[in-house]
Amino acid sequence: MNVNAPMAPAEIQGAVAAEVERQLKTFRDEMERKLAEVRERTVDDAATIVVFSGDLDKVLAGFVIATGAAAAGLQTSMFFTFWGLAALKKKGAAGGPKNIMEKMFAVMTPKSTESLGTSKLNFFGMGAVMLRKMMKDKQIATLEELMALAREMDVKMIACTMSMDAMGVSKEELLDGLSYGGVATYMADAVRSRVTLFI
Amino acid sequence: MNVNAPMAPAEIQGAVAAEVERQLKTFRDEMERKLAEVRERTVDDAATIVVFSGDLDKVLAGFVIATGAAAAGLQTSMFFTFWGLAALKKKGAAGGPKNIMEKMFAVMTPKSTESLGTSKLNFFGMGAVMLRKMMKDKQIATLEELMALAREMDVKMIACTMSMDAMGVSKEELLDGLSYGGVATYMADAVRSRVTLFI
Amino acid sequence: MNVNAPMAPAEIQGAVAAEVERQLKTFRDEMERKLAEVRERTVDDAATIVVFSGDLDKVLAGFVIATGAAAAGLQTSMFFTFWGLAALKKKGAAGGPKNIMEKMFAVMTPKSTESLGTSKLNFFGMGAVMLRKMMKDKQIATLEELMALAREMDVKMIACTMSMDAMGVSKEELLDGLSYGGVATYMADAVRSRVTLFI
Numbered sequence: 001m002n003v004n005a006p007m008a009p010a011e012i013q014g015a016v017a018a019e020v021e022r023q024l025k026t027f028r029d030e031m032e033r034k035l036a037e038v039r040e041r042t043v044d045d046a047a048t049i050v051v052f053s054g055d056l057d058k059v060l061a062g063f064v065i066a067t068g069a070a071a072a073g074l075q076t077s078m079f080f081t082f083w084g085l086a087a088l089k090k091k092g093a094a095g096g097p098k099n100i101m102e103k104m105f106a107v108m109t110p111k112s113t114e115s116l117g118t119s120k121l122n123f124f125g126m127g128a129v130m131l132r133k134m135m136k137d138k139q140i141a142t143l144e145e146l147m148a149l150a151r152e153m154d155v156k157m158i159a160c161t162m163s164m165d166a167m168g169v170s171k172e173e174l175l176d177g178l179s180y181g182g183v184a185t186y187m188a189d190a191v192r193s194r195v196t197l198f199i
Numbered sequence: 200m201n202v203n204a205p206m207a208p209a210e211i212q213g214a215v216a217a218e219v220e221r222q223l224k225t226f227r228d229e230m231e232r233k234l235a236e237v238r239e240r241t242v243d244d245a246a247t248i249v250v251f252s253g254d255l256d257k258v259l260a261g262f263v264i265a266t267g268a269a270a271a272g273l274q275t276s277m278f279f280t281f282w283g284l285a286a287l288k289k290k291g292a293a294g295g296p297k298n299i300m301e302k303m304f305a306v307m308t309p310k311s312t313e314s315l316g317t318s319k320l321n322f323f324g325m326g327a328v329m330l331r332k333m334m335k336d337k338q339i340a341t342l343e344e345l346m347a348l349a350r351e352m353d354v355k356m357i358a359c360t361m362s363m364d365a366m367g368v369s370k371e372e373l374l375d376g377l378s379y380g381g382v383a384t385y386m387a388d389a390v391r392s393r394v395t396l397f398i
Numbered sequence: 399m400n401v402n403a404p405m406a407p408a409e410i411q412g413a414v415a416a417e418v419e420r421q422l423k424t425f426r427d428e429m430e431r432k433l434a435e436v437r438e439r440t441v442d443d444a445a446t447i448v449v450f451s452g453d454l455d456k457v458l459a460g461f462v463i464a465t466g467a468a469a470a471g472l473q474t475s476m477f478f479t480f481w482g483l484a485a486l487k488k489k490g491a492a493g494g495p496k497n498i499m500e501k502m503f504a505v506m507t508p509k510s511t512e513s514l515g516t517s518k519l520n521f522f523g524m525g526a527v528m529l530r531k532m533m534k535d536k537q538i539a540t541l542e543e544l545m546a547l548a549r550e551m552d553v554k555m556i557a558c559t560m561s562m563d564a565m566g567v568s569k570e571e572l573l574d575g576l577s578y579g580g581v582a583t584y585m586a587d588a589v590r591s592r593v594t595l596f597i
Contacts, residue, residue: 081459187467
């Protein structure tokens with residue numbers, strides 16, 4: 001192309017299109033990078049609940065919220081730690097050999113969801129019996145029904161391995177189909193969650 | 200336009216403007232779509248507090264945080280469930296007829312905020328009396344003042360209808376101006392919140 | 399420039415480049431503004447934990463999660479309020495003069511982390527002794543080790559000044575290197591956090 005000769009209209013339009021594309025390319029790359037930076041700062045449609053308590057009423061609240069979150073379309077995970085581990089105990093499972101401290105803990109902590117007490121008005125188990133009776137009378141889902149529902153809704157249930165280790169609880173004593181992990185596992189879910197609760 | 204004749208400068212600028220607009224249109228649509236996708240992953244300036252506990256100290260903490268959140272410009276909602284429902288009871292309200300279980304629950308749970316006990320050092324109500332006395336001496340807002348402040352600041356207070364049903368509590372027994380809803384109502388607020396707490 | 403004379407190719411390309419730049423400028427400003435709006439709605443890599451409870455097991459859980467959050471790369475802050483303040487008490491610190499109510503509170507609340515009880519199975523301190531023994535046997539970090547680790551990981555520990563005031567606790571009675579603040583301080587960290595918990 002002779003740089004001094006007048007350009008033909010087709011040439012001009014080609015040049016225009018090329019120039020626009022060139023400048024846009026740079027701009028697009030910059031915007032994509034900035035968008036990616038902002039996206040890094042966002043969250044997934046996810047909810048994460050730490051179930052620390054082993055009280056029937058609190059565990060119930062945990063499952064009501066977890067199934068509610070799953071129903072709202074959130075990927076939901078529950079992390080059972082400390083006393084909350086008791087909610088995952090299989091009924092009548094024998095478990096491995098325990099040392100004296102572990103035996104004392106096993107005796108003093110609930111054997112399965114059916115022996116969980118309430119955080120208030122416990123009266124040696126009366127609170128839990130009453131709460132269960134009132135929920136039944138009112139046709140409110142029981143803890144066991146809610147747990148089954150949570151599984152159907154793909155709520156992830158993670159047993160805290162540090163707590164299992166501390167309390168001498170083996171996988172054989174816990175329900176089937178659980179995930180296992182420590183605080184790092186929990187945190188990986190929590191950082192990308194819209195809702196994070198400690199119960 | 201003769202495609203072979205040289206273009207006049209005005210024609211050229213028109214061509215440039217048209218080409219830029221054409222290419223930008225496509226790009227703008229793409230960026231708007233990507234921005235909308237990222238925006239979907241963000242949160243509102245909102246806070247959501249589940250008040251599960253009916254302990255004076257915990258309910259107090261709930262209202263301190265709720266009014267603090269409202270003062271920081273967050274749309275704040277509190278969801279009162281299980282024992283937390285007691286914090287919403289109207290003083291001296293009669294309520295509807297109750298069955299035996301409901302009567303037992305009514306007797307055993309606090310009648311209004313003024314009868315809430317503390318989670319620690321309760322000593323048959325001494326803890327609450329002391330906590331209230333110390334707060335008064337130090338001119339710290341009382342629970343009732345904080346509740347009034349929360350209302351002025353448009354903190355939304357939601358009574359959990361499932362808990363009302365389970366415990367046989369009617370709307371007549373609760374404060375005026377409340378919202379009512381279940382876990383789905385709570386979750387709708389929670390998913391768009393920056394701060395989500397369970398107290 | 400004669401607006402009717404044909405433009406030289408170099409002139410044309412210059413004009414095209416300038417016109418594209420001009421149109422893009424407006425678009426860029428608009429996109430930057432929209433991006434900034436979306437960015438306002440995002441969160442930092444941060445976690446905020448309210449430690450309301452003074453129970454050994456709950457404070458332990460708080461520090462396990464806080465160090466886990468810090469290990470996951472989150473700026474982590476813990477806000478110690480109400481009974482949680484006890485976890486920050488210096489061992490054997492005298493403190494300032496106290497009125498009668500403050501003295502009663504001081505007698506009834508733990509003197510330092512070493513006297514914290516557990517939320518369950520307390521049996522006049524037996525629960526805490528057992529929990530500490532089991533953790534030692536299993537070589538799980540003690541509360542004091544976790545607190546030291548949290549400091550090393552730059553976990554910010556904030557003592558709630560309202561609680562200090564209410565309970566008559568002075569800075570001299572608390573550990574060194576703490577931050578001090580009220581609910582507004584907490585909220586400033588919480589609104590930009592991915593993970594917000596109340597323990």
